Amino acid sequence: MKMALDTAQLVSQIQAWGQELAFSQIGVADVDLSSAEPGLQAWLSAGCHGDMAYMATHGMKRARPAELVPGTLSVITARMDYLPRDTPEGWQALELARLERPGEAVVSMYARGRDYHKVLRNRLQTLAERIQAAVGPLGHRVFTDSAPVLEVELAQRSGQGWRGKHTLVLHREGGSMFFLGEIYVDLALPPTDAVSEHCGACSACIDVCPTGAITAPQRLDARRCISYLTIEHAGAIPQALRPLMGNRIYGCDDCQLVCPWNKFARRSPLADFDAREGLGGSTLVELFAWSEAEFLRRTEGSPIRRIGHERWLRNIAVALGNALSAGHDERMLSALQARADHPSELVREHVAWAMAQGAAAH
Template identity: 55%
Template sequence: MPLSANFSTLDESKLRTWLGDKAVELGFDGLRITDTHLGSATERLQEWLAEGRHGHMEYMQRHADLRSDPQLLVPGTVRVICVTMNYLPEGSNFDQEWQRLEDPHQAVVSMYARGRDYHKVLRNRLQDFAKAIEEKIGSFGYRVFTDSAPLMEVELARKAGLGWRGKHTLLLNRESGSTFFLGEILVDVPLPIDSESEEHCGSCTSCMDVCPTQAITAPYQLDARRCISYLTIENPEAIPVEFRRAMGNRVYGCDDCQLICPWNKFAKTTALSDFAQRHGLGQASLLHLWSWTEAEFEQRHEGSAIRRIGYSRWRRNLAVAMGNALASPALANQEKEAIRKALSDGLVSADALVAEHIEWALNPSF
């Protein structure tokens, strides 16, 4: 698509300033621009896939060629507008999150998933952003993405200068840590490119040391098959017995490597109501979530990323956490009896996947 007359007459520095201001106006917290060249990142991806570290995420293998080059994903792309959006709701407290992880009757849902599905929130705002750009510079080619296509989002954001890749493989930023979502607009307009930022992890290995399953096998190396976020969300099968105790009371995702990271002392809360926790997911007990029927699960998680895993995986995860509660000396006998009864009652109608995990919870040696 030929460039519009509007674009050719715009001052680049003024356009870049306008893009940043408009991004903030639409609820984004950072914006940087990069080209489409991913360099050695594509080789590292191929090595990671060849080692099978993606587990059951076959879609990563299936579309590996598209991930290697945004121009293959959207022909004509010459720039990628990368944005961040903070997701911590007001009142977030990392000390309280650690305390909840130590409380065996609590059900811990990853902080990012307690509100509305970020895919919908970012996609809509990215679309609005693209339309605003079109009004500013004239017609141009674009597509918006947020964790919804074969795109190396973290690598593009790193290359654009939104932060550096931490040893846990997440993007880190000096101003806001790592508690943000990423979004992209692939465009066919040669916008000015931003520079990369320096790395600031130094000799710190806190994220590696704290990982409950030692999924961070070396700096910048993650084995998804060991990661609790993968096990509780992406994994469609039984959770390997070797990792069940390490899951503790984490029933959807895991935040440990972010909670421990020194840079997250700068983590910022969001002003967007979309990410406010819903249905008490920041304080819910295992028994409360276990009591939900499938209809209640569907209704209460409507518009939530959690709904994607389905009721069976949800119950699978809860059953493991309840089994860990039964093994905890910190839980009173009365509470344990309530959990045993709930699990036994649930066994009657459980499918094969959930039944396996209930039986393990009631009798870990089976």
């Protein structure tokens, strides 16, 4: 039955269904990503993935969709905007202003609402089922930031945008504030056209990175990236990088906040990405006081939950230390003192460091 299909027509139909499911764009990529393998190998060999061991474990499988899911002939790519529905005009300046208020806790914008993995996966699965209903038996597998998939490469090849100098995908009419997802299918579909790059001589994202993690255009050393340090990294945060983290406790949006293309970033039509109470505009002291039970309750269905309470406290302790180095605050000192004997050695070490920042400043 698959062979009788007009595949170009089918792609148009899939794009229409995608729109109904709140995807901003649907594209199609072929499965030959061999030209991306040398760059991936060099990045892994340089250790830029830090302790994300799974990246090295999967090795070149990331660049070989048909090895990851045997029988794959095409990859359907999708992107979904995530700015909350009530995001005000001038949001980039408002977000940058948060970084100037040392006592405020800053959570990356994408993580203030519902866990995007669940939102995208459910909708991609629905899309796959619609395709299957139209074409008959369909071998497929859905991904969203969840397996060894070269997401940016696939997105770029299928016209979702170009790879910005910060390594994220940029779209002329959508900036970079969107999630990516894929459906691997055993159906040969015509690829959608790639788009040209439009970063020009701009280096705003490279210049603004607090830790210098963007080492060259389109090259990121995850070991220095605040998003990596606050989310993926399990151990102690390197002392030299702590003062550079400011009040960022989960992720970092700096490279996106200064990107000129993000004036075109779109609001999501979904309530899923609306900010939850406590995750936008709370103080460090408030969030540091959350017990493990409260942390689990407040982050249920949120991407933040996966870092666990221990890393949450580690991250906030660093931010409290940075705030104290900027000015004395009894409430911050008391909050840290209350955690000084925490059962976790990781938490205790970061609390001690934070208190030492306060002492050194006075």
